[in-house]
Amino acid sequence: MKEMFKNYPVTSFLLVMTIIIFLTMQLLYIEQAESFQAIFSFGGMYGNYVMMFPNQLWRLITPIFVHIGWEHFALNSITLFFLGRITEPLFGSIKFLILYLFSGIMGNVLAMVLTPNVIVAGASTSLFGLFAAVALVGHFGFNPYLKQLGQNYKLLIGINLLFNLFMPGISIVGHLGGALGGSIVAIFLTTRVEGELFPKNQRVLAFVGYFLIIALLLFYAFGDFFSLF
16 A cells, blocks of 8 residues: 555545545445535535525536446546556656546536536546556657557547447546647657657647636636626
């Protein structure tokens, strides 16, 4: 455990946060831990509510750490454990945290705008971003291990999105948004293995593009609110 925290500090921190929040939900709500009230009170996002009350925008981040049921929690925690051990050394701890959070935010913003009547929770928006980022680095990089890993992750993303079409309660919009966010962020972040894969102008364009997409989605979501002023 000590080696885990030493070698993968951000992955360890994210796992600990996820575990603490989930177990606290179970203790406080017991049989009702999967209810709308429990999920929402712990930071889950309900798009219509957030669009009605802009001071709730913090809910674009908190759903990343909230999970609905033991299966959802276990699957995402195990995925984060193994995927983080690959992605954190690739980007470095700080950049890995940026990638994780920015992917989740993009997925949650897209879910808020396109599926406002759905309660959103789970780390899968961020995890799809990590998969997409490694796939992109593998595709454009030169490291043979990352190239093979990138091919595997592209296939894995496709299979998961296909299954999402037939699984009720899964936010395919959030997953697509997470993958989009991770792909964009991976362009403007440098990696420890491949360095700067893209020229500076493309990196700047990706950086600006990420925030422009977020801004446009938020303007669309809160257009009526802004019109009051």
